[in-house]
Amino acid sequence: MSREAWLDFRLYVITAQSNHPGKPVVDVIEQTLIGGAQIVQLRNKTGTRAEVLEQAKALRLLTRKYNVPFIINDYPDIVIETDADGVHLGQEDMPVAEARRLLGPDRIIGISTHNLDQALAAERDGADYIGVGPVFPTDTKPGRAAVTTSYVAEAARHVSIPFVAIGGITLDNVDLVLAAGAKRICAVSAIVGSDDPASVCRSFLRRIEAAGGKAEIANKKSLTVNGRQELTSARTVEELVQQLGQQNKKLIIELNGVIVQRAQWTATELQDGASIEMVHFVGGG
Ligand SMILES: Cc1ncc(COP(=O)(O)OP(=O)(O)O)c(N)n1
Ligand SMILES: Cc1ncsc1CCOP(=O)(O)O
């Protein structure tokens, strides 16, 4: 398969051994492949190099059997050693140009981005795809601030290489991410942590397919939220709160200068050009 065909994926799955204690990684990933996962990444943040190498060898065999690309997080040397298809880099890892020198022109290089400047730099540096996230807060990447669906919408507008939305994405919120313009979704705990990874993959793929063509940027509204311009697909105050990842906070919301009571958020529609003030208050004593 060509690199272009490989990058034409919709559903990206990443390993997370701690999400399925007692079940081997290879068995869980095979379930995701049966369910239709189209690209697999080995991510092992706690194992020794030898353990990562052993898992990489096993996943290399499995992904060949299903003819899907196999990416390794953090270890370009293991990519070469196991003849994997590419590497995923973080912002603090080696530069894309150095990975390209090591891996050659044909392997896939992906890099995490957390804002549009990083995305445009990745594009200039010759990355093949970028990760956009974490869209929502997630225990899989603790301590990393959510970029919200606003950055997904920005990436959809301005980034020309493939981008995959990642971070806290579940079947409950994936429609918001797709509505913001994502065409490729990566979910970790929602898939490998489930009792039935194949069925969760099928459900994600159905949702991604159903959104095809609906994620028109032209449909987005321009709002001012706390003085900042936001491009959003949110139809209501409730959807906006969710897209901004604020649903678990105590908030007072003003729409065009008028307070909207919590009970009215779902019914209150947003018009293009609206101005919102969101005040987060911390309850005391
Ligand atoms: C598809 C994808 N996107 C983002 C990441 C995160 O990579 P990184 O920033 O290097 O952080 P760690 O995964 O190493 O903790 C990813 N692995 N895959
Ligand atoms: C590795 C990584 N990078 C950004 S978010 C994330 C974890 C995504 O995992 P989950 O789908 O469980 O939130």
Ligand SMILES: [Mg+2]
């Ligand atoms: Mg990394």
